Amino acid sequence: MTSFDPKMMTSPSRESLTAQAMHAIDAATGAVIPPIHPATTFARDADNQLIGETDYRRPAGPNEFQAARVLAMLEGAPEAKLFASGMAAIAAVVESVPTDGHVVAQSEMYYGAKALLQRAAAKGRITLDLVSPGDTAALKAACKPGTDLVWIESPANPSWAIVDIAASAEIAHAAGATLAIDSTCAPPCTTQALSLGADIVMHSATKYINGHSDVLAGVLATRELNDRWAKITEIHTRTGAIPGAFETWLMLRGLRTLWVRFARQSETAMFLAEKLSGHPALDAVLYPGLPSHPGHAIAARQMTDGFGGLFSLRLKGGYDAARKLASGTKLFIQATSVGGVESLIEHRKPIEGPASPTPDDLVRVSVGLERAEDLLADLEQALAPAQG
Structure with missing residues (x-):
């Protein structure tokens, strides 16, 4: 070789x-x-x-x-x-x-x-x-x-x-x-x-x-x-x-495909974070690519080619709403891990255990390579019960 x-x-x-x-x-x-x-x-x-x-x-x-x-x-x-x-x-x-x-x-x-x-x-x-x-x-x-x-x-x-x-x-x-x-x-x-x-x-x-x-x-x-x-x-x-x-x-x-995967996942995550910001069922969208993120300026200096495909959602309805969101998606797969070509979602606190500092209402999202509009539609339908 x-x-x-x-x-x-x-x-x-x-x-x-x-x-x-x-x-x-x-x-x-x-x-x-x-x-x-x-x-x-x-x-x-x-x-x-x-x-x-x-x-x-x-x-x-x-x-x-x-x-x-x-x-x-x-x-x-x-x-x-x-x-x-x-x-x-x-x-x-x-x-x-x-x-x-x-x-x-x-x-x-x-x-x-x-x-x-x-x-x-x-x-x-x-x-x-x-x-x-x-x-x-x-x-x-x-x-x-x-x-x-x-x-x-x-x-x-x-x-x-x-x-x-x-x-x-x-x-x-x-x-x-x-x-x-x-x-x-x-x-x-x-x-x-x-x-x-x-x-x-x-x-x-x-x-x-x-x-x-x-x-x-x-x-x-x-x-x-x-x-x-x-x-x-x-x-x-x-x-x-x-x-x-x-x-x-x-x-x-x-x-070998790191660059193209990361670029696509970053683009889709930014799209979803922007679309979900201000959603009535959410207290916050946590994504360093958003200018509203407290670490955005530092992230922009350090992450020079995209902010990645990972963001978290905090639900106004607390633990139960987070659990229902994570289990209510049809395209996102409820599973542990991040960074793959398939989109994953997870209610994080139960995974880490009671000693974890992760808030009860936090849902972690890992964006894959699916169509951005399909992922948005899936999250919106899963959020609809919490919104009501």
Whole structure:
């Protein structure tokens, strides 16, 4: 398999490189789609030298190497690592924190990641402070000297609160901390988190990166090849928490259409958010693309190629109205996850549990590739009982 040679043309765009998976033509056959390599072990030549890039697939195989190259290119990173899930990627970052290390994270973030941090704190392995997303004053106060890790998420799931990445980086670095960001909902086609000052960027590749609801995977990319990254690399290698070859191949296939999918989903989400704003059954439409969103100005700086296909609705009728909306759609599928080609809807609080800060009346919406007018009609008919 051959990778893209930058001498072939002048300054190809990241979009073009992604569409061709960095010109991943199979050298043996000329196939324009890279083959699947399920092998777990790889041969050496007569001089005991590796024929390819790896001797064993636990760190990575040919499919993982190629996908990681594309993702590193997308992020402007010297290196990226693939994991078996987004949670496995997050766990590797948490594991890299030294014993008794201080971590600052958001009070509103992906609930699984927060639960992992709280578990580590409850066991006494780390100390943990939580701050509201976007509250830079609270973040600065929590980042005492010697803080090891600051974990942010923007947009924050599921209110889509916006966090200023550059400001967070300045605060984290002043305390001597690493800034890691969960940028799952703002993929690298729209947000370049590393260029804004983040040290590590994480994606649940299950979501927008793959985009077809058929792969479980995670990604970490680094701004520098430093001691922290060396620790994460060792954890990655020792634990073997990598996706399978077929899953990686599927992810790379989905990644090729990231730009067109994200652009269409952003366009449709903006259409729906604007149409639903002011609806009599709704207290609020939460979407960073709306000028009324409190984080819109920062989002416009950070999300340069679309605001994404995710928004939330808050129902005037509270918990019962939210439940009825989520179960009353005919085209939207009531299911967990985001970023796929099919539109999903979910009453979020029951999923996260009673300890979640998510409001009882919030319904999360993930826009797919269906016709925008059809999606609007479906939401309007499901909202009609609540309006009455």
